[in-house]
Amino acid sequence: MSGLRVVQSGVHSLIQDEGRFGSHHIGLTVGGPLDRHSFRWANKLCSNPINTPVIEVTIGGLVLESTVDTYFAVTGALVDLSINKVPVDCWAVNRIKSGDRIELGYAKIGIRCYLAVAGGFDIETTFGSCSTVTRESVGGLAGDGSPLSNGDLIPCGETLVHPPFFSPVQAQPHHLTTAPESTRLRVLLGYQQDCFTEQQKKQFFHGQYRISERNDRMGFRLLGPEIKPSIGGILSEGICQGAIQVPPDGQPIVLLNDRQTIGGYPKIGSVLSLDLDKLAQLGPESIVYFEEISIEQAHNLRHLAEIKFQYSEASIDLPSLSTEIEALLVASNPRGMKTVSSAIDSGSYLRAAQLINQAHGTILIGTGFPVNGSFETDGPVGAIALYRAIEAIGGAPVLVCEAPLCTLLSTDFNTHEIKIGEDGGKQAQEAISEHQPALIISIERPGQSSDGRYYNMRGIDISEHCADYDSFISLSVCPTIAIGDGGNEIGMGNIAEALEQLDIRAASTGCDELLLADISNWAAHGLVALLSVISNQDMLADWDNKAVLQMLSEGGSVDGVTGENTLTEDGVHSDVSQKLVGTLRKLSGF
């Protein structure tokens, strides 16, 4: 079983989901997070459903060690947070790898933090919830109400993909960044309010109350002006969240999540739930005061807060997304691209996507790697993906390749044919003056090596089967982007030194922005993912990898690795690419 191991449980750490509902009739209380706002944000940051279990850390001191690769977020009180002693942000998503250690310091402003992991903790529920209620011996890891203790393993799965890259959000409430001098608690009068005289209500609403030492998840006992109801006790009745009960000593108690469900002290009303979130972050000696509101106002405030929460969009951090995509696309490393990727400055995909987005006018996309008189599936698929995306954002793409690929593509796409054996420079010059491109892209085009010849991955000279697209790149006056997955493609000149460690005849043609991937087609999907975010269009949604491969296959395509006419790319099944597209789509927040 994988998960987060509790190295130090801290002062008081509890598993909490939204709470336990529907069991009041057998006396079970609600439980759940005391600061619901922070709880909900912890899950939202991790793209979890709102009712996903998190850890509520009171005061702090929690240390966890991960046995999985995943993402997590900490919200709530202002606290120092670090991964392997390196400080990271709260109210943001952080990545952890197996073996990493998460350390929470002690709360500086506020007292409760919420730690959520992407995908949530996998914990069995008791009475429909895993919220820990220590007093009731219900919920938590073992279902017996125990708080987290050293050595516990909180189960959670691996999450390699984290959907939206939220930057530190604006959701962090002001009262958790600046210690409030006093906190307003808005109150709806209700219950036995008639048992309190106008004079007493005035005292209640005009006085200041101090939070006593006696406060916990059941309720906060306040000290201040005494208010004495005309009756000492009532027939025991149901108590709702935030109810303010007044025992005979006249000192009000605000009842919270772990409150008793039924009680016999008179109650003057209840605190608005939004203000309970603030109350829950206050420690002893903090000052609060009460303000009366109507149920209609409460209703409106609650709805406004909900709408604000629901409408808070993921703000995606593009540089992080780009880095993530770059790592993802070379993760399986069949041809050493991961090995040489450090030679390229991080952010290449984002820079390339921005070049595409800024290019107004024609964009030439050269593709097609010749294999035995035919062409590879790797290259054209990606070129088509880019073609569609460029069209969608208002550009004018043109596919550039030699026959027979060009003939096949010309039925559905704007194409420009290049010929084998022509004067490359002249051919390129004519094409450039004809199209006046704003950007030139090469995806999986063989590139000239230092001897001016073209070689395949096995080092065999294939110059006789290759048209010259290199000259498009070298003669262009516009920016150029090149994509490759082996080292012998156009663009690889940028990392010539790094390629020396690979056993290939490397291409020497360079470009402005070189993109690496395990399969060149994948790089196109990665670019489209970034373009989707930039243009706010879900462009990967309707990508059907198999259909595109089918179309190419009918035109005689072969797999570049196996040489077979199959629905594969570099020996990889179409479903793998389709799945990758799904992953990229999620990464870009769609």
Added chain:
Amino acid sequence: MGTMQRVWRPYKKFASYCNDGRPVINQAITISVAGENALIVYFSDKVDTQVAARIKTCSSAIRLALGLHLIDLIPSYGSILVIYDSLLTDHFAVSKAIHTVAGASSIQASALSASHDGKLITLPVYYSLESGPDLKSLAENAGLSIDQVIEIHQAIEYRVYAIGFAPGFAYLGEVDERIAAPRLATPRLKVPRGAVAIADRQTAVYPAESPGGWNLVGLCPTPMFDAKADPIMPVSTGDRVVFKAIGKQEFIDLGGTLDTLGDLK
């Protein structure tokens, strides 16, 4: 501050609608705001088996009427707390629904009441000054001997009026007036599991250690709430309960412990 109308009175027409014009006693309900998403429905301020029957019927009816709008519901002696989803509905709609079902359910309730007498459960209690630290003050205030208090507590067959406050906490009524005692002015932070206690005319067994303001008279070894047991609780609402005094040894033999008493005073 304006005087806002926070109490909804039942529509007059229900009195006649429910009962073919005949005047009906015990029909009126009062609905008050409890919190931003909770209304409390008051049926009576008296402990009464007929009221208990009506509350039971009405609870089911409210559950049905509100459906997914209902978050939770707490029936008690004379009231039902209705917690609703304020993102889906509001107090006007909920209040209207309650009035409608309260009118209809009263007819069924009167037919049902007293027909179900619940099962009879005997709970053993170790009464002593050691296990019931408030016995002495209770006896003194009542002008009775400690033994008399113990005897009077056992003499009545109680009814389970409500379950709440804590899992398995069954409110039993009604205690003989002679030994009824108000809650402590300041509740104890820790009352042991199994504590048998009195507050006003109610008595109960604390199912788990918790804070509490009731007067402690003894300890009961029977677990009142066990999530893994079936049934979870030995009693349910509407059951009858009698207490039977046992000695210290029998208390321990039945699984009771005095270790949890701590610094009770």
